[in-house]
Amino acid sequence: MSSREKILQQIKLNKPTGTDLPLQYTFDSGYENTEAKFKEILEAIYTEVIVVDSLVELKAKVEEMYAGVVNKATTIPELADWADFSLQLSDPHELEMIEVAILQAEFGVAENGAVWISDNHLKHRALPFITQNLAFVIPRNALVNNMHEAYQRLTDTTGWGCFIAGPSKTADIEQSLVIGAHGARSMVIFLVEN
Amino acid sequence: MSKAVMEHADAADVFNKDESYVDWHDETLWFVRTKRDKSSKLLPEWENLRETASQIKNYVLSHMDELLETFEKNAKANGIHVHWAADAAEHNEIVLGILKQHHVDRMIKSKSMLTEECHMNEFLTRNGIEVIDTDLGERIVQLRNEPPSHIVLPAIHLKKKDIGDLFHEHLGTDAGATDPQYLTEAARQHLRDKFLTRKAALTGVNFAVAETGGFVVCTNEGNADMGAHLADVHIACMGFEKLVPLQAHLGVFLRLLARSATGQPVTTYSSHFKKPREGQEMHLVIVDNGRSAQLGRADFRNSLKCIRCGACMNTCPVYRRSGGHSYHNAVAGPIGSILAPNLDMTKNADLPFASTLCGSCSNVCPVKIDIHDQLYKWRQVLVQGGHVPQAKEIGVKAMSMVLSQPRFYQWSGRLGRSVMRTLPFMVNNSLNPWFKQREMPEPPKESFRDWYVRNRE
Numbered sequence: 200m201s202s203r204e205k206i207l208q209q210i211k212l213n214k215p216t217g218t219d220l221p222l223q224y225t226f227d228s229g230y231e232n233t234e235a236k237f238k239e240i241l242e243a244i245y246t247e248v249i250v251v252d253s254l255v256e257l258k259a260k261v262e263e264m265y266a267g268v269v270n271k272a273t274t275i276p277e278l279a280d281w282a283d284f285s286l287q288l289s290d291p292h293e294l295e296m297i298e299v300a301i302l303q304a305e306f307g308v309a310e311n312g313a314v315w316i317s318d319n320h321l322k323h324r325a326l327p328f329i330t331q332n333l334a335f336v337i338p339r340n341a342l343v344n345n346m347h348e349a350y351q352r353l354t355d356t357t358g359w360g361c362f363i364a365g366p367s368k369t370a371d372i373e374q375s376l377v378i379g380a381h382g383a384r385s386m387v388i389f390l391v392e393n
Numbered sequence: 394m395s396k397a398v399m400e401h402a403d404a405a406d407v408f409n410k411d412e413s414y415v416d417w418h419d420e421t422l423w424f425v426r427t428k429r430d431k432s433s434k435l436l437p438e439w440e441n442l443r444e445t446a447s448q449i450k451n452y453v454l455s456h457m458d459e460l461l462e463t464f465e466k467n468a469k470a471n472g473i474h475v476h477w478a479a480d481a482a483e484h485n486e487i488v489l490g491i492l493k494q495h496h497v498d499r500m501i502k503s504k505s506m507l508t509e510e511c512h513m514n515e516f517l518t519r520n521g522i523e524v525i526d527t528d529l530g531e532r533i534v535q536l537r538n539e540p541p542s543h544i545v546l547p548a549i550h551l552k553k554k555d556i557g558d559l560f561h562e563h564l565g566t567d568a569g570a571t572d573p574q575y576l577t578e579a580a581r582q583h584l585r586d587k588f589l590t591r592k593a594a595l596t597g598v599n600f601a602v603a604e605t606g607g608f609v610v611c612t613n614e615g616n617a618d619m620g621a622h623l624a625d626v627h628i629a630c631m632g633f634e635k636l637v638p639l640q641a642h643l644g645v646f647l648r649l650l651a652r653s654a655t656g657q658p659v660t661t662y663s664s665h666f667k668k669p670r671e672g673q674e675m676h677l678v679i680v681d682n683g684r685s686a687q688l689g690r691a692d693f694r695n696s697l698k699c700i701r702c703g704a705c706m707n708t709c710p711v712y713r714r715s716g717g718h719s720y721h722n723a724v725a726g727p728i729g730s731i732l733a734p735n736l737d738m739t740k741n742a743d744l745p746f747a748s749t750l751c752g753s754c755s756n757v758c759p760v761k762i763d764i765h766d767q768l769y770k771w772r773q774v775l776v777q778g779g780h781v782p783q784a785k786e787i788g789v790k791a792m793s794m795v796l797s798q799p800r801f802y803q804w805s806g807r808l809g810r811s812v813m814r815t816l817p818f819m820v821n822n823s824l825n826p827w828f829k830q831r832e833m834p835e836p837p838k839e840s841f842r843d844w845y846v847r848n849r850e
Contacts, residue, residue, distance in 0.1 A: 205479055329619065346659075350640060
């Protein structure tokens with residue numbers, strides 16, 4: 200008998216009497232202002248949230264913010280001539296050079312500041328992790344209150360996706376918080392009005 | 394780890410030699426526990442979330458075989474290679490086989506307590522594979538040739554000076570440097586090179602979703618994603634109890650996990666893997682290693698609901714004052730003490746006794762495992778099975794004899810009080826474990842019973 204069959208057979212033999220799934224497994228978070236909550240949580244995890252009116256304003260903003268920086272990459276067509284690092288490459292290891300990446304993401308979650316990004320928006324899964332600094336761009340109206348709403352929204356069937364909440368961090372040395380463990384050292388989120 | 398295994402009480406004795414160090418360890422973990430409290434109290438639905446998580450996990454335990462089959466079918470349809478391992482040895486052989494097939498002899502690994510349980514690193518090293526742990530805490534203990542002392546905070550037992558000295562020796566940081574920012578940056582540079590040069594990456598699994606055939610890996614550092622997305626081969630290893638039925642159930646568990654663990658509202662990265670990226674190979678190893686036996690123990694099967702948040706460790710007065718290594722098991726603390734006897738009753742018979750049965754662990758558990766009840770029940774099983782040292786067994790039997798005979802109990806109480814008064818050295822000596830780090834109390838003049846008989850009117 201294979202291990203698979205052995206394991207499944209023993210589980211069948213040993214499992215307890217069947218119980219039912221709870222009917223309710225989602226809860227409301229009645230935040231007065233979803234965006235204010237989103238900002239408050241992200242500030243606490245060292246992430247700036249910037250509201251811009253349009254992609255034109257976004258471009259002006261990032262030109263000012265990242266002036267003098269080289270190796271800039273983006274997945275946003277409107278920022279194409281701001282970027283100087285092409286993502287048209289096949290080996291993700293080459294992304295290692297990137298200093299800042301500005302990436303389109305799908306939506307944000309107010310209760311924990313997480314932003315959902317997936318294969319839908321990204322050719323290279325490694326990009327949001329390997330870049331030294333990270334910025335996400337999401338529509339201003341794409342904020343949900345909590346993780347239950349997030350999963351209701353998450354109907355995509357892509358191969359990979361990730362909730363990312365703030366820059367990479369660790370507290371493994373005497374519980375002292377250090378920002379910039381292996382992933383991005385900093386994070387900015389742009390909410391675009393139109 | 395090749396050192397002879399010391400019983401928990403003896404190891405705790407050693408741990409307690411340096412009082413200021415123990416106080417620091419105790420306070421550091423209590424600080425994490427208070428962060429959990431603050432964070433959980435911000436959610437009015439917290440208790441409902443715990444109850445819901447508990448019910449979902451009860452469903453999983455009672456439908457485990459069907460859910461596993463659904464999960465396997467969906468994972469395969471996603472292009473994941475699924476393997477089954479009955480025990481630790483088979484798990485290790487499967488991983489080695491995959492690496493050999495790809496002619497890989499260097500691998501990076503993010504946190505996986507399962508591979509600790511299976512002693513995979515030692516096995517692979519013996520077989521010529523270099524394994525580098527990429528979680529900062531795990532890398533630290535790996536460089537020290539130690540196992541993690543905590544499932545979430547692997548290097549919580551170390552002071553920054555220890556880590557500074559270690560990094561000076563291995564990573565060439567300045568002698569005497571202890572700044573966490575500086576040391577973390579050194580580790581970042583050291584490990585970035587590994588991420589960029591290794592062809593295989595192994596990760597753990599926090600949750601596997603039957604509905605989608607995908608799995609979720611949570612980290613704060615980003616090391617699991619850095620490894621998996623750059624490597625040609627991604628191997629993920631999971632105990633079969635990691636399943637949840639629906640993707641939407643993750644809403645409940647991700648809200649509970651990080652808040653219970655460290656007080657964060659969510660981990661920085663909650664990565665949902667479903668299909669390998671183009672050109673990549675993804676393997677998933679589903680491991681039993683005693684879990685199906687535990688599922689058959691009615692009193693102890695609930696331990697399989699655990700989501701490995703570590704809250705029971707942070708709150709445990711015994712864990713905080715004895716350190717994770719005293720538990721000589723991959724998973725330490727209260728939850729480790731109810732999981733370990735299932736793996737080896739003789740070797741781990743001491744662990745269910747490493748508890749005051751105060752119940753704090755059960756109160757903080759996000760999936761409502763009755764941890765302290767199980768600790769108590771394991772004690773009965775272990776004594777009845779003859780796994781407990783005779784001295785302890787005789788002690789317990791003597792106690793039971795005294796407590797079951799009221800007259801004998803009254804007489805012994807009187808005797809004890811008069812001995813403490815007239816011959817205090819009989820109790821105030823190092824042979825009496827209750828005298829350790831404590832003054833003995835003043836013996837009362839009379840027992841409560843005597844007082845009650847006199848004052849009943």
